[in-house]
Amino acid sequence: MELLKKLTEIRGAASDEGAIAAFIIDYVKSNSGSWKTQPQIISGPGFQDCVILVFGTPRTAVYAHIDTIGFSVGYDKELIKVGGPRLIDGIQLVGSDSQGEIETELMVIENEDGSKDLQYVFDREIDRGTLLTFKPDFRETDTYIQSPYMDNRLGVWNALKVAETLEAGAIVFSTYEEHGGNSVGFCAKYLLDHYQVRQALISDITWVTPGVPHGKGVAISMRDSLLPRRSYLNRIIDLATSSGIAFQLEVESAGGSDGGVLQKSDLPIDWCFIGAPEDHVHTPDELVYKYDIMCMVELYRFLLKNL
Structure with missing residues (x-):
């Protein structure tokens, strides 16, 4: 395998x-x-x-x-779904942008109206449009x-x-x-x-x-x-x-x-x-x-x- x-x-x-x-x-x-x-x-x-x-x-x-499947980086730490990934708080994500390799995680914010906001948790801003995928495991x-x-x-x-x-x-x-x-x-x-x-x-x-x-x-x-x-x-x-x-x-x-x-x-x-x-x-x-x-x-x- x-x-x-x-x-x-x-x-x-x-x-x-x-x-x-x-x-x-x-x-x-x-x-x-x-x-x-x-x-x-x-x-x-x-x-x-x-x-x-x-x-x-x-x-x-x-x-x-x-x-x-995966995620696109939007504005202000926003993540946008690529395909239909399950939204589980804390999922580890990887990618790369103009500043180098990225290892971050998904943060799922539950809103009062039942909607969900998706953000990444990282120590710097990730370039807009960067694609993030699940960390290999x-x-x-x-x-x-x-x-x-x-x-x-x-x-x-x-x-x-x-x-x-x-x-x-x-x-x-x-x-x-x-x-x-x-x-x-x-x-x-x-x-x-x-x-x-x-x-x-x-x-x-x-x-x-x-x-x-x-x-x-x-x-x-x-x-x-x-x-x-x-x-x-x-x-x-x-x-x-x-x-x-x-x-x-x-x-x-x-x-x-x-x-x-x-x-x-x-x-x-x-x-x-x-x-x-x-x-x-x-x-x-x-x-x-x-x-x-x-x-x-x-x-x-x-x-x-x-x-």
Whole structure:
């Protein structure tokens, strides 16, 4: 899990994904020599901070967003949410500005009207617009991993593990998912125009709920706030059943992912969210069971061979 630990330590709040994109490109160049198939790396001008890997003749693309939640520094010590972090007083935050490295903490001020003001606690004023993210704190036991940003550095890790044995497929490392979505549309259009890829799997992390507990396998989402096309979903469920890999079926009324961007686009692309469930969502203590992580990798490998 050393790779996952490294991924969780790289700062990359939505809109600031350059460092994590560069890490992924360097990792692929350094390690893909031992992979089953050598991918084409597509990035640079026209792709913002996204990275696309193409293996052989792809039929299906895996989407894993590389951005995280966090905070922007406003005026007079004000903090403004990037995405939807949980507001817990005393959370440790890190970043850097023109004056150097920053290690501060979140102060949540409860107002009489029920609203909350967010401020940082630091011995100097931090430059306006500075992005702050959760301080790295990677914890591992025999059973689980607990860390900030398992959502979605675990989805990125899953995609990189799947890449090791992938013969035909594409992997899209996308941006901005936590704060409105941005890049999935043009990446999907590129893969559709150049390779006729019309199928997608969303490598992201879902929630532990009464219907989706820890330790029962990876979750296949039948719906969140949006609905994947049922015939495609049924194919995935049938394949997962035949694989013998442990999985759970998720049915939720809220939430979204890169799949939602695909559904709202004008592109004829089927999608399905498949990810391990985590507890303590959008906090520095996101917790995922190792068994569910391994099931996630195995199911992705199986589906990419058979979809």
